[in-house]
Amino acid sequence: xxxxxxxxxxxxxxxxxxxxxxxxxxxxxxxxxxxxxxxxxxxxxxxxxxxxxxxxxxxxxxxxxxxxxxxxxxxxxxxxxxxxxxxxxxxxxxxxxxxxxxxxxxxxxxxxxxxxxxxxxxxxxxxxxxxxxxxxxxxxxxxxxxxxxxxxxxxxxxxxxxxxxxxxxxxxxxxxxxxxxxxxxxxxxxxxxxxxxxxxxxxxxxxxxxxxxxxxxxxxxxxxxxxxxxxxxxxxxxxx
Numbered sequence: 001x002x003x004x005x006x007x008x009x010x011x012x013x014x015x016x017x018x019x020x021x022x023x024x025x026x027x028x029x030x031x032x033x034x035x036x037x038x039x040x041x042x043x044x045x046x047x048x049x050x051x052x053x054x055x056x057x058x059x060x061x062x063x064x065x066x067x068x069x070x071x072x073x074x075x076x077x078x079x080x081x082x083x084x085x086x087x088x089x090x091x092x093x094x095x096x097x098x099x100x101x102x103x104x105x106x107x108x109x110x111x112x113x114x115x116x117x118x119x120x121x122x123x124x125x126x127x128x129x130x131x132x133x134x135x136x137x138x139x140x141x142x143x144x145x146x147x148x149x150x151x152x153x154x155x156x157x158x159x160x161x162x163x164x165x166x167x168x169x170x171x172x173x174x175x176x177x178x179x180x181x182x183x184x185x186x187x188x189x190x191x192x193x194x195x196x197x198x199x200x201x202x203x204x205x206x207x208x209x210x211x212x213x214x215x216x217x218x219x220x221x222x223x224x225x226x227x228x229x230x231x232x233x234x235x236x237x238x239x240x
Contacts, residue, residue, distance in 0.1 A: 009133045012167050014122050014174060022178040027119060035108030038116045056101060060094030068093065115181050121230050122174055125167075128226045132163060135223075166227035169204040173231050176201050205231045 020026060025033040030040035030048065040049055068090030109116065180201070208231045 009129055009136070012129050012164075012171055013126050014171060018175075019119065019122065019178070022175065023115065023182055031105075032109070032112050032115060032119070034105055035112050036105045037109060037119065038113070039120065040109070053098060053102060056098045057094060060097045061091065064093040064097070065090040112185075115178075115185070117233075118174065118177050118181060121233055122178075125170055125174060125227070125230050128223055128230070129167060132167065132223055136160075163224045163227070166208055166224045166231075169208050170227040170231045173201045173204045176204075201231075 016027065023032070027033075028037075030037050030045045039045060065087065068086050072086040208228045
């Protein structure tokens with residue numbers, strides 16, 4: 001029974017491959033295709049961002065400096081002073097290219113802001129699924145040490161069912177959200193398919209909000225509330 005629950009939880013996760021297939025883009029922790037995700041500017045990714053900018057600058061220098069030197073030598077011959085005097089122009093060109101490419105990726109990220117927020121909610125959803133999985137493992141570990149009445153007081157079966165149902169509905173809403181965003185991205189005008197998927201999200205959200213947990217102070221109660229909040233954010237993001 002426990003193995004079956006774990007397998008179902010694994011199926012609930014929205015994997016990186018699914019995100020790539022649904023969005024039609026290469027989704028990473030800090031990028032969406034060539035665009036920056038909003039997470040790219042968080043403190044934990046700042047070092048990676050600075051390293052990437054440094055690498056871009058080095059590539060720009062490798063490309064611009066030899067080209068600048070070749071142009072200078074073709075114009076002035078072997079005049080060393082002229083050749084060295086144009087080096088700042090090559091460095092400036094490399095810096096300008098780095099800034100231009102970074103700005104382009106940032107601007108594309110702003111264009112994909114809704115998708116970025118949805119991906120953030122997917123990361124949060126996957127974390128909730130992992131938390132439920134850990135709780136299930138803890139329950140299984142305590143089965144041999146706690147009586148049935150003690151277990152019932154701590155983590156009720158009813159709560160687990162509600163959480164799993166909420167996670168399933170939240171997953172459907174997130175997937176529909178990604179599909180809707182893709183349609184909206186490809187076609188600026190609203191389409192019948194978008195309206196259908198948007199209605200599905202709204203219906204899932206209404207069902208989520210009707211779920212009741214007997215003990216809202218329990219771990220499962222808090223996880224259910226997390227799933228409901230994620231569903232609400234998805235609805236709000238797509239209704240802007």
